[in-house]
Amino acid sequence: MISISNENKKDCCGCTACANICPKQCITMTDDNEGFKYPSVDFNKCVDCHLCERVCPIINKTESEEEPKEAYIVRNNDAEIVKNSTSGGAVTAFCEEILSKNGIIFGGAFDNDFEVRHLSAESVEELKKFRSSKYVQSDLTDTFKRVKKNLDDGRYVMFTGTPCQVEGLLKYLQKPYDNLFTVDFVCRAVPSPLVWRKYKELKTKKYKSEITYANFREKTYGYHSANLTLRFANGKKSIENTKTDYMLKSFFDGICSRPSCYECSFRKVDRVSDLTVFDCWNITRYVPTLADDDKGYTAVIVQSEKGRQMLKNVSEKLIMHEADVDTLIKNDGFMAVNNPYKHPKKDEYFKMLSNGAELDKVVQTFVPIKLSRQLLGKTRGILYRLGLLNRLKKSSASTRNSGR
Ligand code: SF4
Ligand code: SF4
Ligand code: SF4
Structure with missing residues (x-):
């Protein structure tokens, strides 16, 4: 019996090596309730060759070599x-x-x-x-x-x-x-592809138009204050940052990875x-x-x-x-070298999301965005043009570097 499965989720990074190597094409990568892909094995076709196990980078960890110096x-x-x-x-x-x-x-x-x-x-x-x-x-x-x-x-x-x-x-x-x-x-x-799909649905509904452009790190307000920017067919634009955006807040609060x-x-x-x-x-x-x-x-x-x-x-x-x-x-x-923070309510977050709740409701339930942050987010363009946004750079950089 092979150990490749979709059960021990933390032991699969979804790299697809097993599915691609299988000579009988009996491994398919299928979505779980969080939207991540895991190998699903058709044991009726499996010939027990164990090739899938031999190429798995988690089963066969690479030993550390000399630390790079350059x-x-x-x-x-x-x-x-x-x-x-x-x-x-x-x-x-x-x-x-x-x-x-x-x-x-x-x-x-x-x-x-x-x-x-x-x-x-x-x-x-x-x-x-x-x-x-x-x-x-x-x-x-x-x-x-x-x-x-x-x-x-x-x-x-x-x-x-x-x-x-x-x-x-x-x-x-x-x-x-x-x-x-x-x-x-x-x-x-x-982050979860399901969260991204829910995010796109929410934004399409809010802006009443199809997305024509997406950039997770647009430098609209400079490198240190990069934004998740979406543009829509009707000419409208959504610009959000790590503190105000439903997708980025979920990611940086460690609840959707x-x-x-x-x-x-x-x-x-x-x-x-x-x-x-x-x-x-x-x-x-x-x-x-x-x-x-x-x-x-x-x-x-x-x-x-x-x-x-x-x-x-x-x-x-x-x-x-x-x-x-x-x-x-x-x-x-x-x-x-450091693992990120894991939010203790991650399972509840995904349960609510996969039961059909919209992303904004799920985020406001588990990792709420404060109204003051939302208001500040709306003034970023003005702050940037006044040259005041740069003063906030250091604090946002330190948040990014805090491991959360
Ligand atoms: S943190 Fe990056 S390298 Fe590690 S399992 Fe996740 S995607 Fe892979
Ligand atoms: S043991 Fe061989 S045949 Fe079976 S799933 Fe793995 S690679 Fe495919
Ligand atoms: S090779 Fe290993 S880590 Fe990669 S998808 Fe298959 S089981 Fe997951």
Whole structure:
């Protein structure tokens, strides 16, 4: 009997390695009541080959290796790329390098229904869909098979994802490929796709129009005060922040993430990826001569020789400052090693949501947003234009860094 199942939820990060490797296609990834995908095994077709267990990154944990020693704080030279990226636009430079070798990029993106999936890109124009973080677990479907096919065909492939998705991919491939380049990010957790669906329903109803644009980290009011922004077919716009938004409040209050994220097996500084990226919130701490212009920087940890070579190859496209790995992790990448807070009412939250309650009612029941916060949220545009919002930056950054 195999141990792959949908029962021990905290022991499955949903990486899809088992489902993609199964030679009998008897594993399907199906949604649970929280909207997360878990493997469901058809034992009538199973031939007990145990391949699924052998590629599971949680059953087969990667031993820690030597801690990485090289890190940089990076910004893309192209101001337009920086403006439209979550942090400093470093990943776009890596993607462009792979594309210049006729490669293919796989990463999380919105599909036409604003569901988050791993999609591919083969041109610079297509890279736009990967820009900006997506605070939802991406659906990988058959991405691992597509990555392998391209690698076996001799093409350069770049895969970006959560640490568990990258480890799942490498386990699934079962052998190293020189033509594969991987980038993971420091990951707090992944919120439920069901919560995102409920959020979209709520907003569509409120604004009486279809969503035409979504960005979890739009820099409308600067990097440190990024917003979840939606635009609608009728021209209206919704701009919310971590304190006023139903989706972000649920996420940062630790009530809507995947069970495996609260006890993550992949939280460590040394990773199996080639490069690890995350937000650099405190540039002046590392480079005191620089003023923080509120546009964003990317912290990059070098995990392999391939990663080092990539940075060398794209150095003309980036402004780079050397940084100390431990200091970076302590100040900006602490989620690489610390699990997030788990709200004690998480199960009740999902029970109410899956019973059909609207997201605003569920949020106001379990993680209420104060009216004062909502009012303050509505004045952010004015505060920003008056230059007063910047004074609140430090307090919001410290909340983000508090682990909750
Ligand atoms: S044991 Fe083999 S056949 Fe059975 S589910 Fe796992 S991979 Fe598929
Ligand atoms: S962690 Fe990945 S490989 Fe392991 S059971 Fe879950 S989906 Fe399958
Ligand atoms: S927190 Fe851990 S388990 Fe959750 S998505 Fe990130 S790497 Fe995967």
